[in-house]
Amino acid sequence: MKIIVIGANAAGLGAAVAARKTNRVAEITVITEESVATYSRCGLPFVLSGKISSFEKLNVYPVSTYRIMKINLLTETRATHINVDDHNVEAESKDGKSKILEYDGLVIATGAIPKKSPIEGINKNGVFTLHTLRDGMEIAKAMKHSSSACVIGAGYIGLEIAEALIENGLKTSVIGSRTSVLPNIIDPDMALNVKEHLEKYGVNFILGKRADAVLGEKKVKGVSVGGSEVEADLVITATGVEPNITLAREAGISIGETGGIKTNIKMETSVKGVYAAGDCAETTNPITHSSALPLLGATAVRQGKVAGVNVAGDYSTYPGALSSVVSQMFDFEVGATGLTESQARRFGLDVAVGKMRSFTRASYYPDAKPIVVKVILERESKRIIGGQIVAGEEVTQRINALSLAIQKNMCGYELVKADTCYAPSVCEASEPMVLAAEMAMRRT
Secondary structure, three states: OEEEEEOOOHHHHHHHHHHHHHOOOOEEEEEOOOOOOOEOHHHHHHHHHOOOOOHHHHEOOOHHHHHHOOEEEEOOEEEEEEEOOOOEEEEEEOOOOEEEEEOOEEEEOOOEEEOOOOOEOOOOEOEEEOOOHHHHHHHHHHHOOOOEEEEEOOOHHHHHHHHHHHHOOOEEEEEEOOOOOOOOOOOHHHHHHHHHHHHHOOOEEEEOOOEEEEEOOOEOOEEEEOOEEEEOOEEEEOOOEEEOOHHHHHOOOOEOOOOOEEOOOOOEOOOOOEEEOHHHEEEEOOOOOOEEOOOOHHHHHHHHHHHHHHHOOOOOOOOOOOOOEEEEEOOEEEEEEEOOHHHHHHOOOOEEEEEEEEEOOOOOOOOOOEEEEEEEEEOOOOEEEEEEEEEOOOOHHHHHHHHHHHHOOOEHHHHHOOOOOOOOOOOOOOOHHHHHHHHHHHOO
């Protein structure tokens, strides 16, 4: 059996490894345009901030691992065409040589590409996008010769980049077209906590306005926004990504309403034997049962595993994505899962919301840190449909717990009755998630 995986990051690696574990004798080939396979894109901002010592640390596996697993890795090779009728992929190496690779099963894990910005002057010297290892290295060099920076985009990546710039001593501004930060991830009331935390460290926000133009002649000198000029000799755009679907679309594979490659619960596309996973793949939201495009690393890994098992001849399913996310910035963490309050209302759901402020440890214990938890219930059924947390620590596992509660269709009453643990050094006697759920239940 011949299996080809196009793409060698989170989804591609997940698919290749799962395929090998499922089928010990299959011939597996992984194609990637980059010179380094399978590194953590999510770690790039943390190398820039200095929390991770070098870009080399982001490599997931050494090249020898692929040899041990008998995976044929083709780096600096671009897949140029998929022929679904003849079951082959045309590819071109760095030296311009073309080859045709036959397959019995194919996984498309082409990821996403940065959205093209319509801002005037966006191609000036000194403007960057953080998406690849090479991007990260170029920004690291540019920071050494810069004193001020502007980040266009107030999502997760934009805020993580802002932290890195501040840590490197640059005066930093963030421009966001929406009126709050992280607008697609948390509600404005929770986003205010994030904004205030970042402002304490010197991040300047210009929200609710669009960047009009990048200013400067040969090199960047600032950004025009809302009639004002923001000083910057370094500009980084972080206005989001879109699925890289060119190969799939040209091959006649169906594209979904979100712009991603349409898949079923097996991550199989409209063409039998061809699967898609990761940022290029459309899935479903298990709460609303609508199409979803998560664009998240952890989601990509899980989808890749499912696609890999199935392409190798076994059976596995993917239940859909709640888009659970978490990040750390300076001395605090922020996470979310499921629907935000505003998203739920856009889907016509009547919600009850509970929000609780507490501490991560007993309030009298040294180093107890503040925590804010928001739990969202569907009013009639009282089922949990969303959660958001901003805290000094211990966000990840609480978000994971809320994610599991949503997956299992738990109602607020069940969370209120959760048998939680307690010790002054690690948590409060009353778990903040439980208290938030209790408040939401009183409002149903």
